[in-house]
Amino acid sequence: MKLIFRAFKALDNPELCEKYLAGHLEVLISYGITNITTNNKEWMKWDTVYCVIAEKEDGTVVGGVRAQIADGINLLPVEKAIGKMDPRIHKVVGEYINDGVGELCALWNAKEVAGTGLSIILTRAGISILNQIKCNTLMGICADYTLKMFTKVGFVVDNSLGNNGEFIYPNEKYIARVLGILNAKELSTADEFDREKMLDLRSKPLQTCIEKTPENLPIEIEYRLLMS
Numbered sequence: 001m002k003l004i005f006r007a008f009k010a011l012d013n014p015e016l017c018e019k020y021l022a023g024h025l026e027v028l029i030s031y032g033i034t035n036i037t038t039n040n041k042e043w044m045k046w047d048t049v050y051c052v053i054a055e056k057e058d059g060t061v062v063g064g065v066r067a068q069i070a071d072g073i074n075l076l077p078v079e080k081a082i083g084k085m086d087p088r089i090h091k092v093v094g095e096y097i098n099d100g101v102g103e104l105c106a107l108w109n110a111k112e113v114a115g116t117g118l119s120i121i122l123t124r125a126g127i128s129i130l131n132q133i134k135c136n137t138l139m140g141i142c143a144d145y146t147l148k149m150f151t152k153v154g155f156v157v158d159n160s161l162g163n164n165g166e167f168i169y170p171n172e173k174y175i176a177r178v179l180g181i182l183n184a185k186e187l188s189t190a191d192e193f194d195r196e197k198m199l200d201l202r203s204k205p206l207q208t209c210i211e212k213t214p215e216n217l218p219i220e221i222e223y224r225l226l227m228s
Helices: 014-030 077-082 088-099 118-132 144-152 192-203
Strands: 002-009 049-056 061-069 101-109 137-143 166-168 175-181 206-212 218-224
Touching: 002 118, 014 049, 014 061, 014 101, 049 118, 061 118, 077 088, 077 101, 077 137, 077 175, 088 101, 088 137, 101 118, 118 144, 118 192, 118 218, 137 144, 144 175
Parallel strands: 002 218, 101 137
Antiparallel strands: 002 049, 049 061, 061 101, 137 175, 166 175, 206 218
16 A cells, blocks of 8 residues: 655645544544534644645545644644633643644544554644654643553643543543654653654655554555644
């Protein structure tokens, strides 16, 4: 299988944004989740949102992830998600906003590519584009079942928020954790393998390589991560 990873500013490509959102909604609905804070079209109109999508060669979008940079106007998705439960999240964002703070959010992949390891490959790609925009600190929110994946790429649980870092979100079936990468440039908290992959994508945002799936099967990725 071959996939194309494409990075772009949301404002620059409304058509791809619509495909991204449609695929994400389909996955959420299939799991009975309807109240995710990124489940809207508002972000498509903001100057601070950047996307990475995974496409098949026929143009079908089978996954994606977004980075939203805090601008002091539009709340980050994590602020919308837990702000009423713990208003301290706004202070955390405010402490880093002058140096550039953002959130990696709305990660999804279609069921047809489940089990290929696409989620972590997309996550690495999403983090790798941060050197092209002003984002020195990165945040996120994840469920228990994805925590291990996010810690591999450098996220750490913020235990100062919620119940020792835990929140009931998006519904009572799930426990979510607020995450942070204290240095989104150096990636010092990431596992060495993942850090090297992300730094390599930063130095060579246009490349084609073979990634291995959890079953050790090859998947060809053409990375087009250079944004104009």
